Each structure stands twice: as C-alpha cells, then as structure tokens.
Amino acid sequence: MDTATTLLSQARARYTQRQLAEQLNVSQRTVARWENGETPCPTMLAPALKELLGIRTAAANQDFTFIDLFAGIGGIRKGFEAHGGRCVLTSEWNSYAQKTYLANFPDDQEDVHTFVGDIQPFPASEIPDHDVLLGGFPCQPFSIAGVSKKNSLGRLHGFEDATQGTLFFDVARIINEKRPAAFMLENVKNLRSHDKGRTFAVIMETLQEELGYEIHFKVIDGIGFTPQHRERIIIVGFREPTDFSWDDLELPPVGPKLHTILHRTDGSEPLLEWDGDRYFDHDNREVQPKFTLTPKLWAYLQAYAAKHKAAGNGFGYGLVHPSGTTRTLSARYYKDGSEILVSQEGNRPRRLTPRECARLMGYEDTFRIPVSDTQAYKQFGNSVVTPVMREVARIMAPHVHQILGASKADQSMSA
Structure with a gap:
C-alpha cells in the first residue's frame, strides 16, 4: 500500500x-x-x-533557517518548509515569478524576511545568517536546449555567459561569506556533460577545494512522484563531515499515471475559488476548448514530425494517453505544447492546462496561479518536482541539525 x-x-x-x-x-x-x-x-x-x-518528522520539530535563491515560484522552498525549514531571504528577479511566489507565500510581503530581486549586485554581507542555502541556479547556459539556442545565436554559454552562466559564482560568494551548515543546488542533468565536463569540474573544484564543503551529487528522476520523466542533478554540500548517503532516499518504485493529474470529467473535479472555470468548464464537465489544438497547428505538428522522421531524426510531438507518463515539461510549452499532448478520443489532442502542469510538478490545488497561461507554462516548465525536494530535504535535515548542534556545543565550550 x-x-x-x-x-x-x-x-x-x-x-x-x-x-x-x-x-x-x-x-x-x-x-x-x-x-x-x-x-x-x-x-x-x-x-x-x-x-x-499532525504528522511531522523529528527533524521538522527542530527548525532551521534557509535562503531561497533563484527561487522561481517557490518549489524548492515548499520541500524544505515541509521538514522544518524557515525562509529568511528570497531572491527572484522575474516580475511574473515574483507575483506567483508572493501569491503563495504572502507572509513575505509583511517584512517577515528579506525579498531581493537580482542577487548579483546584492552584498553578501547583507544577507541574513542562515543554516541552509538553496538555489536552483539558472540552467539555460548548461542545458542541451539552452546551449543549442545560444550556439545558433552566436552567443557564449556556460561560465562565459556573463548574464547567466556566472550566477553560480554568486552562490559561491554567498557561501564563502555566510558559511551555512549546508546547501542544496539543483540544475539540469546535462550540467555534468556541458563543455566536455569542464563546467562541472569547475563547480566541484569551487565547492570542494575553494569553499571546503563535503559534496554529494545525484541525478534524480521525479517520475516516481508524478507522471513525468524529469531528471535533474542535485548537489548537496555540508560544512562538516557527515555520513550523508543517497541510499537513504525513498523513491517510489512505481509512480502515478497521467490520469491522476488530469481534470476529471466525472463530476469530481474540484471547483477552486482561485481558478473558477478558467481551465475547466464545471457545468459541462470538460476542459476549456481553447486548450485543444487548432486544425492548423495539429496539421503543422504532424507534418513537422513526418519530415524529421523521414530524415532519421527523433524530433516530433509527444502524444500521451491518460494511462501513460509524459516527457519533461519545458519552459517553451506555451509555444505549441508539442512535448506533451493529451490524446482525446474523437478529437484533436490538447495541451495540459496550467492547473494540470502544476499537478504534474507536484503542487497541490491550493497553489494559486495569478499570471497568464503563457507565464504559467514558463513558470511550471522551469520549476522543480516538489515531492523530490521534500525527499531531499528529509534526508538532509538530520545532518543539518547534527552540524548545528555540534557548532552550538563548540560555542558553549569556548564561552
């Protein structure tokens, strides 16, 4: 069970x-x-x-503080709050992501903690003390799609990209200044192979040799928690030696299928106050027609797929049935939805709605979506699978408390 x-x-x-x-x-x-x-x-x-x-883990009863860098819409934060974490600073530069974040974490508008836009010019000395640094630093310079796009535009990528690739070094300067007990960084799987492994080597050298942290990394697929194949690399670091092990992860061997996140047409679809009928027509028990592909777009996608198949390429749309699982949801989903098209018997396929995208990433229906469909697709495509973050936080928390406890003991002995 x-x-x-x-x-x-x-x-x-x-x-x-x-x-x-x-x-x-x-x-x-x-x-x-x-x-x-x-x-x-x-x-x-x-x-x-x-x-x-009223179930809380032992670690959750011992609060720790964290900062949420490159926060997006707060997916990583949700995972660490579930295990006793308390956010003391958030940094997110995108105004639309800020709107969604603040709609779901309203306490951040009441001077409970610091909210920063662009982290690059912000002095590390002014960042509140914290126990854990969290950061899904921008992945476009390292991802396969991001590198291809930058190459086509004749732009540099990786650490040579002055606007995105160097944001990792902002993480490093903050760790160096504040020396948190631990950190957790998230990025695309391709980070390890970017630039023939040189990018990842620089990251590891910075974290281990220059900053002196014990490092553990692992590629985790979120498909055990949601019906989506989504692999991301998680880099965990501790200020002191620990017995941390990825073997402690509890990843479900079999995950849910797509029908568990789709709008339900049997009358059981919840009417959410903040959604209304924006995505789902509750009177007619059907997804709003605007999410079904137009005849022109469907014809184009079929022709595009046929063209690449004839050329021996694997490019094409991803048609999925409710009993299946999906490809990785990307930030470009708003363009045509081609990577995840839901089959509809007797009709053209449709895109997922933004609410279904939220569910696909593990967000509960209590999560509010205050932005346009286009912005919502971008935000969920850039987000994390929140149950994965909860699981990572669960196995990190005891080691964070161990380090914090040892530090307090050392301070008491010094006094």
Missing part, C-alpha cells in the same frame, strides 16, 4: 468522507473511490494528509 493510501486510511479514522473532501478540495465521491480502490489516492496529497494527521 503506497504512502498516500496509507495516510488516507489513517485520516478516515478521524474524519468523515465529507470532512476529508472539504479539506482536500475534492468531491466526497472522489474520496470514496480512493477508499474503495477504484482509483489510487494521488501521491501529491501525502503532505496535505500528513498535515491533517
């Missing part, structure tokens, strides 16, 4: 089906179907169920 189903069973001992439905923003019928085994309880609901049950 998976974690979400187990938690649902425990929650039913305390709550009625109606109470659970209200708390989880679903219909009572949906809860009944989960209970009866007609459909699996979505993995993404595990955190909400744990909150209802």
